[in-house]
Amino acid sequence: MPNPSSSVSPRSSARLLIWSVLLVLALLHAVAARANYADIVSAFETVRTSTVFPVAGKTFDDIEETFGPRAQPSLAGSYDWHRGIDIDGAGGENVVNVYAGVFEKIDYTESAGNYVVIKHTLPNSVTYGTNPSKQNWTTFYTYYMHLTDATVTHITDQGWTKGSNIAAGTVLGYLGATGGSGGEAYAPHLHFELRFGTSNPLSNQIAGDGLTATDAWFDPHMHPMLLFNPNDATLRGASLASSYTQSLAAQAEGTVPDALSLLYTSSLDELALVNRFVVEVRPAGGGAAVLSHTLDFNQRTGFDASTNALLDEQDTTKPYMVPLAFTDAQTNYQSSIAIPHGWLGGYRNDGSYEIVVTASDVWENSTSLTVSAIPEPSTYAALAGALTLACALHRRRRE
Numbered sequence: 042m043p044n045p046s047s048s049v050s051p052r053s054s055a056r057l058l059i060w061s062v063l064l065v066l067a068l069l070h071a072v073a074a075r076a077n078y079a080d081i082v083s084a085f086e087t088v089r090t091s092t093v094f095p096v097a098g099k100t101f102d103d104i105e106e107t108f109g110p111r112a113q114p115s116l117a118g119s120y121d122w123h124r125g126i127d128i129d130g131a132g133g134e135n136v137v138n139v140y141a142g143v144f145e146k147i148d149y150t151e152s153a154g155n156y157v158v159i160k161h162t163l164p165n166s167v168t169y170g171t172n173p174s175k176q177n178w179t180t181f182y183t184y185y186m187h188l189t190d191a192t193v194t195h196i197t198d199q200g201w202t203k204g205s206n207i208a209a210g211t212v213l214g215y216l217g218a219t220g221g222s223g224g225e226a227y228a229p230h231l232h233f234e235l236r237f238g239t240s241n242p243l244s245n246q247i248a249g250d251g252l253t254a255t256d257a258w259f260d261p262h263m264h265p266m267l268l269f270n271p272n273d274a275t276l277r278g279a280s281l282a283s284s285y286t287q288s289l290a291a292q293a294e295g296t297v298p299d300a301l302s303l304l305y306t307s308s309l310d311e312l313a314l315v316n317r318f319v320v321e322v323r324p325a326g327g328g329a330a331v332l333s334h335t336l337d338f339n340q341r342t343g344f345d346a347s348t349n350a351l352l353d354e355q356d357t358t359k360p361y362m363v364p365l366a367f368t369d370a371q372t373n374y375q376s377s378i379a380i381p382h383g384w385l386g387g388y389r390n391d392g393s394y395e396i397v398v399t400a401s402d403v404w405e406n407s408t409s410l411t412v413s414a415i416p417e418p419s420t421y422a423a424l425a426g427a428l429t430l431a432c433a434l435h436r437r438r439r440e
C-alpha cells in the first residue's frame with residue numbers, strides 16, 4: 042500500500058503527524074474507558090502459554106462437571122450455578138498451582154472442605170465491571186477445593202504465608218473429598234475455580250461494601266477453561282479426536298415443557314465448553330433480526346446475577362441447560378438447551394420467520410442452527426429429517 046503522506050508537503054506532514062497523535066490518544070482513551078469482556082479473553086490467551094493443569098496426570102477427559110447453570114436429573118433436577126469445574130480422581134493425586142502467583146490462604150468451610158487460594162497477576166491491566174472506581178483489574182485468583190487433611194500439614198511444612206511466591210506446577214496439596222453440601226458426601230474430586238479481578242463473590246461485595254446490586258461490579262467467577270490451551274495435545278486426553286467439534290440440533294417439542302429445546306453436542310468427553318447462546322428471530326430467508334437475546338455464562342447476560350441466591354434459582358422464563366451426559370460411558374458431551382417460548386415473543390409457529398441460534402464456546406469457536414419453524418408435536422416427525430443439520434465449526438483465530 043502506498044504511503045499516503047509521501048506526496049504531501051513537509052508542513053502537511055507535520056499537521057498529519059499531530060492529527061495522528063491526537064487520534065491515537067483519543068483511541069487509547071476510548072479503550073481505557075471501556076468495560077470489555079473481549080479484553081479479559083485476550084488477557085487469558087496470553088497466560089495460556091504458561092499454565093499447568095491443576096491435577097497432575099489428568100486431562101480434559103477427567104473433567105466431570107463443567108462451569109455454568111446446571112439442572113441435574115441425577116440430583117432430582119436440582120438447579121444451581123456451578124462456579125468451577127470438577128476434575129475426578131481416585132484421591133491423593135497432586136494438586137498443583139496452575140500459573141505463577143503468590144500464596145493467598147488455606148482455609149476450611151463446610152461446603153468447600155480444605156481449600157487453597159492463589160493470587161495471580163495478569164501481564165496487562167483489564168478494564169471490566171460497572172463500578173467506576175473499581176474497573177482496572179490486574180489480578181485473578183484460583184481456588185482448589187475439597188483437598189485432603191494431609192494438605193494442611195503439607196502447607197505448614199512449606200512455611201508459606203500470604204504473599205509467598207508459588208511457581209506454576211508447585212504441589213499445593215492432594216485431591217480429596219473434604220466438605221460437602223446438604224449432608225451430601227463427595228466422591229474424590231478437585232473443584233477448581235477461576236475468579237477474575239476480585240476474590241469476593243457478588244453477594245459478599247454487596248454485603249461488605251454496602252452496595253446494591255446495581256452499583257456493585259460483577260460476580261468474578263469465570264470459566265476456568267479460559268486458562269488452558271484448547272489445542273494442547275497433552276491436555277486434550279487420549280480419547281479425543283484430532284479435531285474438536287460442537288453442534289446443535291433440534292429436539293422434539295415437549296422434550297422440555299414450554300420451550301424450544303436444542304441438543305448441544307461437543308466432542309470433548311463430558312466437558313461442556315459452551316459459554317454463549319445468541320437467539321435471534323429473523324424474517325424467513327434473511328433480513329435483520331426482529332428479536333435477539335444473548336445468554337452468556339461468563340458475563341451472566343440473560344441471567345439474574347444481582348445476587349448469588351438468584352443465580353442459583355432455576356428461572357424457566359429464561360434459557361437453561363439440562364446436562365445429559367456426565368458419565369464415563371459417554372464419548373462426547375451433550376446438553377439440552379431450553380429456550381422458553383416466552384423468549385421468542387409472538388413469533389412462535391409463524392412460517393414467515395426463522396429462529397437462528399448460535400452457540401459459542403469459551404474459546405470463541407461457534408456453531409449455528411437455523412430453525413425454520415418451531416415444530417408442534419404432530420409436525421415434528423415430518424421436520425425431524427430436515428432439521429438434522431451439519432453445523433460448521435468456525436474457528437476465530439487471534440494472533
Ligand SMILES: [Zn+2]
Pocket residue numbers: 106123125126127231232233
Ligand atoms: Zn464443583
